[in-house]
Amino acid sequence: MKNRILITVLMSVAICGCQKQQAESSAEPDSNIRAQFEQSDNQLSGYLDKLDSSTICMEERISILCNQYPEEYKNNYMPALLQLAPEEYTEKDLLRDLDNALNFYKLKANIQCS
Template sequence: MKIKILSTLLITLTITGCQKQQAENPAENRTAKTQFEKSDVIIGNYLDRLDNPNTPKAEQINIICKDYPAEYKNYYMPALLQLQPHDYTETKLLNDLDMAVNYYKEKLNIGCS
């Protein structure tokens, strides 16, 4: 399951990085790309901390229940939808988020209230 999640993330990044940007407003496109890249780094750091067995339980709970979903929904997903509107849908991206969150909840035995 972990491989599936990481593979999905890697494919998303590869597709986004390899395709030409064809926005009507290049400045808007640059802003979305910058937002996506920044958010991608933040999400990568969250996933690294969740995979680190030395991360305190309270931090894991905060990441999986609050920080990761908020970053994904508020920054990563809107930027990706703006950059690749024909390749992604909000529903598909929310399903990917749910899959990742559920994986870590199960792996780390975390329940969000």
């Protein structure tokens, strides 16, 4: 009986120790993903600030709407956000949000991407 209790306690300690170590090692990739997300979010905010400005030329507006913004969103922002909050967001929802944002600015500036 004492041997069973001792074995159970030792196994519990070993499992808890392994879980804590695993959680600590997974914290660094999470911080890297968070940094990627924040950097990408700042980049996208910069694009939106430019699109809201009346001083940028049409060529730059087209480049942002048709190339830069969708590339940054799909290649950096969306993957990081899906890793940080997979229970809150889906790829389908994020792509719909991207389309809504791009369509708003395209209609506002009368731009059609080829």
